[in-house]
Structures are given as C-alpha cells and as structure tokens.
Amino acid sequence: xxxxxxxxxxxxxxxxxxxxxxxxxxxxxxxxxxxxxxxxxxxxxxxxxxxxxxxxxxxxxxxxxxxxxxxxxxxxxxxxxxxxxxxxxxxxxxxxxxxxxxxxxxxxxxxxxxxxxxxxxxxxxxxxxxxxxxxxxxxxxxxxxxxxxxxxxxxxxxxxxxxxxxxxxxxxxxxxxxxxxxxxxxxxxxxxxxxxxxxxxxxxxxxxxxxxxxxxxxxxxxxxxxxxxxxxxxxxxxxxxxxxxxxxxxxxxxxxxxxxxxxxxxxxxxxxxxxxxxxxxxxxxxxxxxxxxxxxx
Amino acid sequence: xxxxxxxxxxxxxxxxxxxxxxxxxxxxxxxxxxxxxxxxxxxxxxxxxxxxxxxxxxxxxxxxxxxxxxxxxxxxxxxxxxxxxxxxxxxxxxxxxxxxxxxxxxxxxxxxxxxxxxxxxxxxxxxxxxxxxxxxxxxxxxxxxxxxxxxxxxxxxxxxxxxxxxxxxxxxxxxxxxxxxxxxxxxxxxxxxxxxxxxxxxxxxxxxxxxxxxxxxxxxxxxxxxxxxxxxxxxxxxxxxxxxxxxxxxxxxxxxxxxxxxxxxxxxxxxxxxxxxxxxxxxxxxxxxxxxxxxxxxxxxxxxxxxxxxxxxxxxxxxxxxxxxxxxxxxxxxxxxxxxxxxxxxxxxxx
Numbered sequence: 001x002x003x004x005x006x007x008x009x010x011x012x013x014x015x016x017x018x019x020x021x022x023x024x025x026x027x028x029x030x031x032x033x034x035x036x037x038x039x040x041x042x043x044x045x046x047x048x049x050x051x052x053x054x055x056x057x058x059x060x061x062x063x064x065x066x067x068x069x070x071x072x073x074x075x076x077x078x079x080x081x082x083x084x085x086x087x088x089x090x091x092x093x094x095x096x097x098x099x100x101x102x103x104x105x106x107x108x109x110x111x112x113x114x115x116x117x118x119x120x121x122x123x124x125x126x127x128x129x130x131x132x133x134x135x136x137x138x139x140x141x142x143x144x145x146x147x148x149x150x151x152x153x154x155x156x157x158x159x160x161x162x163x164x165x166x167x168x169x170x171x172x173x174x175x176x177x178x179x180x181x182x183x184x185x186x187x188x189x190x191x192x193x194x195x196x197x198x199x200x201x202x203x204x205x206x207x208x209x210x211x212x213x214x215x216x217x218x219x220x221x222x223x224x225x226x227x228x229x230x231x232x233x234x235x236x237x238x239x240x241x242x243x244x245x246x247x248x249x250x251x252x253x254x255x256x257x258x259x260x261x262x263x264x265x266x267x268x269x270x271x272x273x274x275x276x277x278x279x280x281x282x283x284x285x286x287x288x289x290x291x292x293x294x295x296x297x
Numbered sequence: 298x299x300x301x302x303x304x305x306x307x308x309x310x311x312x313x314x315x316x317x318x319x320x321x322x323x324x325x326x327x328x329x330x331x332x333x334x335x336x337x338x339x340x341x342x343x344x345x346x347x348x349x350x351x352x353x354x355x356x357x358x359x360x361x362x363x364x365x366x367x368x369x370x371x372x373x374x375x376x377x378x379x380x381x382x383x384x385x386x387x388x389x390x391x392x393x394x395x396x397x398x399x400x401x402x403x404x405x406x407x408x409x410x411x412x413x414x415x416x417x418x419x420x421x422x423x424x425x426x427x428x429x430x431x432x433x434x435x436x437x438x439x440x441x442x443x444x445x446x447x448x449x450x451x452x453x454x455x456x457x458x459x460x461x462x463x464x465x466x467x468x469x470x471x472x473x474x475x476x477x478x479x480x481x482x483x484x485x486x487x488x489x490x491x492x493x494x495x496x497x498x499x500x501x502x503x504x505x506x507x508x509x510x511x512x513x514x515x516x517x518x519x520x521x522x523x524x525x526x527x528x529x530x531x532x533x534x535x536x537x538x539x540x541x542x543x544x545x546x547x548x549x550x551x552x553x554x555x556x557x558x559x560x561x562x563x564x565x566x567x568x569x570x571x572x573x574x575x576x577x578x579x580x581x582x583x584x585x586x587x588x589x590x591x592x593x594x595x596x597x598x599x600x601x602x603x604x605x606x607x608x609x610x611x612x613x614x615x616x617x618x619x620x621x622x623x624x625x626x627x628x629x630x631x632x633x634x635x636x637x638x639x640x641x642x643x644x645x646x647x648x
Contacts, residue, residue: 037428088615094427095355099557100614106550107607113600223546227439230432267447274436281433282421 004137009260017252018151022206023229024244026199032239039101042226043108048074048204056124078200112219120218123211237290336470338571342555344524350561352517353497355431361438364544366407366526367533373403400464411526419518457540465535566622
C-alpha cells in the first residue's frame with residue numbers, strides 16, 4: 001500500500017471516528033448521570049437527519065437555517081424522550097428502564113417509517129461542505145477535514161461546560177449521587193434534562209455531518225451507528241467524555257483500516273466494533289479512561 | 298401437589314390435546330399458522346424469561362440463538378435437491394449438502410448447538426453486569442447474524458434458505474411448548490430455580506449465601522439458549538424460508554415485549570402474553586391494510602402496526618410495571634378461590 005493511499009484511509013478513518021465520537025458523547029453523558037444506556041440515542045440521531053432534510057427540501061430554508069433548526073428540534077426531542085420514557089421510571093429497576101428505552105427507540109423508528117416512508121432519501125448536498133479538494137496527492141471532501149475540527153472544538157467546549165460552569169458542577173454532582181445532589185439544592189430532574197439536551201445537540205451535529213458525508217438517510221439507519229457509538233463510549237470508559245472521543249477515534253480508524261488492510265473481511269466490517277467491545281470488556285471492563293467503580297452492598 | 302390438582306392438570310393437558318386434534322383438522326392454514334406461532338413464542342418467551350426474568354441477567358442475544366437453531370434445523374432437514382436448488386450462487390460445503398436428518402434430531406441438534414454457542418459466549422460475558430451484559434449479548438447476536446450473511450457456502454449468505462420442509466405443525470409446536478413448560482416449572486421449583494431467583498434479587502447476598510454465581514448464570518443462559526434454538530428451529534421450518542435479516546434486533550425485541558407484558562419472572566404470564574401478543578400482532582395487521590366500510594374507504598398506513606405496538610410496550614412498562622402477572626403464578630387453588638369468592642381461605646383468621 002502506498003503512503004498516499006494510507007493517508008487517504010487515515011483521513012477517512014479520522015473523520016468517521018469523529019462522527020462516532022460526537023454521538024458517543026451523548027451516550028457517555030447519559031450513562032454517567034443515570035447509569036443506563038440511552039437506547040433511543042441512535043434514533044434521536046436519525047431524527048436529526050430527517051429534521052435537516054425536511055428543513056431544506058420541504059420548507060426550502062437555506063441549509064444553515066435548516067441545520068440550526070434541526071439541532072434545536074433534536075434537542076427538544078431528546079428532552080421529550082427523557083420526559084416520556086425515563087422520568088416516570090426514575091426509581092424503577094434498571095431492566096424496566098432499559099426496556100422502556102428500547103421501546104422508545106423502536107417507537108421512533110417505526111414512527112419514522114410511517115411518517116417519512118421506509119425508502120432511503122438523498123440528503124441535501126451542500127457544496128461548501130462536500131466539495132472535493134486536493135492536498136498534495138490526497139483527494140478528499142472538505143468535510144473530511146471539517147468534521148474532526150468540529151469534534152475537537154465541541155469536545156473542549158463541553159469539557160469547559162462540565163468542569164467550569166455551575167450546570168456542569170450540577171451534572172457531576174448528580175452523576176455521583178442523586179439523593180445527595182438533591183440535598184445540596186441541585187434540581188436533579190432539570191440537570192438530567194439538560195444532559196439529554198446536550199447529548200442530543202451533539203447527536204444532531206454529528207447526524208448532519210453524517211448525512212453530508214454519507215448522503216442516504218432512512219428510518220432504520222440509527223440502530224447500527226447507535227450501537228457502535230455506545231461501544232465507542234464503553235471502549236473509552238463510559239461516563240468519561242474525553243474517553244468517548246478517544247473510543248470513537250479508535251473505532252472509526254480501526255474500522256477503516258480493517259477494510260484497507262484486509263479487504264476480504266469487508267463483509268465483517270460491522271462485526272469489528274462488537275469484537276473490539278468484547279475484547280475490551282474482558283480485559284479492561286472500565287475502558288481506557290474509566291475509573292474503577294467499587295461494588296456497593 | 299394435591300390429588301385434585303394432578304387430575305385437573307391431566308384433564309387440561311387432554312383438553313389441549315383434543316383442541317390441537319380439532320384445530321389440525323378444521324382450522325384454515327392461516328389460523329393454524331397463528332396458533333403455531335403462538336406456541337413457538339411461548340417457547341421463546343419462556344427461554345428468555347429464564348435468563349432475564351428469573352435469573353435477572355439482561356441478555357439481548359435471543360435472535361442470535363434463534364438464528365443458530367433455525368439455520369441448523371433447516372440445513373439438516375432440507376433435502377439434497379432442495380439444497381441444490383437453493384445454493385445456486387455457490388455450491389454448498391461438501392459434507393453438509395448430502396446430509397438430511399429427521400426433524401426431531403435436527404431440532405435437537407439445533408438446540409444443542411445454540412446451547413454450546415451460548416456456553417462459549419456466556420463463559421466470558423456473564424462476568425459482566427447489567428448493561429454491559431446487555432450490550433455484549435446484543436453484540437454477539439449481531440456478530441452471529443453478520444457471520445451468517447457472509448458464509449455463502451454454509452448458510453447461502455444474504456439470500457437465505459428457501460424450500461425448507463414444512464415439518465412444524467400443531468403437534469410439534471404444542472408438544473414442544475408443553476415440554477418446555479414442564480421443564481421450566483420443574484426447573485424453577487428446584488433448588489436451581491431458587492438459586493436463580495436469589496441471584497435476581499441480590500447478587501451479593503446470593504453469593505454470600507453460598508450460591509455459585511457464575512455456575513448458575515451460565516446454566517440459566519445455556520438452558521435458555523437451548524430452548525431459544527429449538528424455538529428458532531420450529532420457526533424456520535414453519536415459515537419455510539429464512540434469511541439473516543429475519544434475525545435482527547427486532548426479533549429479540551418481540552420476545553422481550555412478551556416477557557415484559559406477561560411479567561418478568563412469571564411462567565403463567567409469559568404463556569398468556571405470548572398468545573395475546575402474537576395474535577394481537579396478527580390482528581393489528583388491520584391497521585396496515587385499508588379498511589372498506591362499504592360507503593367509505595379508510596386507507597391503511599403501512600407500518601402503523603409496529604408504531605402502535607411499541608407505544609403499547611412503553612405504556613405497559615410505564616404504567617403497569619409488573620405486566621400481566623408480576624411474579625405470580627397460576628395455581629388451581631387460586632382459581633378455585635376466585636370462584637368461591639373467599640380469598641385466603643386456606644390461611645385462616647386474620648387475613
């Protein structure tokens with residue numbers, strides 16, 4: 001393999017990894033605060049694509065307005081899901097909440113099939129993002145460079161929010177202990193809603209860039225990226241935002257490199273993430289950046 | 298068990314037998330197919346309930362085990378000529394293309410293979426807790442599906458298998474259902490069953506009481522997978538055609554729906570809700586088709602059925618957290634007390 005080709009694959013891997021990272025952050029934040037997998041996150045991601053799609057095609061808004069609207073709507077949707085599927089079950093066993101989350105996820109997916117139709121649609125092509133540029137001998141879409149930059153900027157923004165602001169402090173408090181946080185005057189429900197909102201905003205940003213990069217959208221598309229991004233979050237150490245980003249990069253680059261170096265395994269591309277997950281869980285269950293949680297009796 | 302209860306149980310089994318005899322001769326194929334599906338979903342529901350409801354392990358790998366069972370059974374029962382016709386893209390791997398076994402043996406092998414794979418999967422992953430186990434088992438079931446899509450010479454890849462002999466009839470499905478039911482009841486009431494429930498209630502406490510966590514978890518997982526494989530085998534030979542896309546996560550979700558609606562940890566609930574959910578899914582097909590009321594035509598919306606169904610699941614989970622039965626079980630005493638309107642009559646004063 002020539003060096004140029006390798007670079008080509010590497011940039012593709014980095015950009016795919018950044019997309020995974022953005023969605024993984026949503027999983028990791030919700031897990032950190034509620035200790036449960038937000039199964040509906042993949043569907044929220046899917047919905048953001050449709051919001052953006054309809055904004056451009058049906059309401060013929062300029063793309064930037066449509067994208068901003070899509071992000072706002074997705075955040076609202078994320079909070080709505082929390083309100084409907086999670087809040088009523090705050091004190092229930094974890095299995096019940098997970099079933100409810102899976103229910104919410106399938107509800108949105110099927111609703112998507114009914115409202116948007118099951119057939120794939122073409123995501124609007126924004127030439128500012130998708131134009132092909134040439135750097136030396138490597139040809140790539142402008143998006144391939146934009147995505148990682150956006151991800152890194154958002155990561156630092158988020159780290160600032162979580163570590164330096166009052167909301168972030170509330171989030172960290174709630175993630176340690178709901179009861180104590182409540183006693184300290186933190187509005188637990190509000191904090192959880194905000195967490196869902198932020199996770200959904202990142203999913204929407206990831207979704208819109210995903211749509212521009214792979215311009216084919218359909219209602220069932222949320223499941224696979226959703227699972228993979230959760231895996232990315234686990235690899236990085238669930239609950240840890242930087243870890244989720246690192247996990248996303250590992251997953252994205254690894255997936256592309258498997259295809260690049262072992263073309264025979266292309267059919268097993270989706271299995272890579274799961275194999276990686278199981279390996280990580282067996283040898284370092286807390287992930288790369290995760291902290292050890294001791295068992296409470 | 299009291300003498301009366303034994304007699305009543307035998308009578309109800311005979312009634313079931315007579316019903317199957319009647320249905321086999323008089324019902325149309327569509328009704329029979331639904332009845333078959335109901336019984337198969339009872340088997341699947343019971344197997345998942347053993348893992349998720351009784352032992353409290355959150356496993357989402359059921360579709361994978363079903364796929365193993367369905368493919369094994371189908372491949373072993375298909376005739377040589379049917380295999381030749383199905384594998385037109387690439388010929389089948391050499392020893393497999395000649396083998397044709399009786400349905401019973403194929404079904405058993407399907408279950409055993411599924412159990413064996415569950416053992417391989419369970420040994421490493423059952424050390425994980427809660428959510429991690431859920432995602433790892435889900436991952437495994439997806440991996441199984443992806444492998445089946447890519448092994449062209451064994452499973453015919455994405456094209457799937459066609460012209461599988463329709464061996465499953467009411468006798469097979471209801472016989473298997475009865476067998477599964479009896480095994481589950483015996484298992485749950487044995488000391489193993491008590492250990493399973495102890496693990497569900499509190500792992501740490503169970504362990505300190507001397508329950509070998511790992512052994513019991515693997516056991517529940519393997520037995521569950523065995524019956525899931527058998528259920529899958531029955532399903533494959535009922536439908537006559539299978540492909541890897543059938544065994545997506547949605548199939549696991551269907552079974553999960555059954556056990557949640559019936560009550561996690563109730564055999565009776567699982568049986569009831571398997572019938573309700575399966576026939577309900579069939580009757581809700583009305584929503585997908587257009588309804589003609591004579592003077593006005595209501596257009597059906599394809600897909601609405603699943604929307605209603607997932608909404609139903611959420612409503613059940615949120616408002617009726619324990620499902621139909623909670624962890625209660627059916628017993629003849631309770632039934633009689635219901636009719637006598639003298640609750641707790643056995644327990645005497647003070648109730």
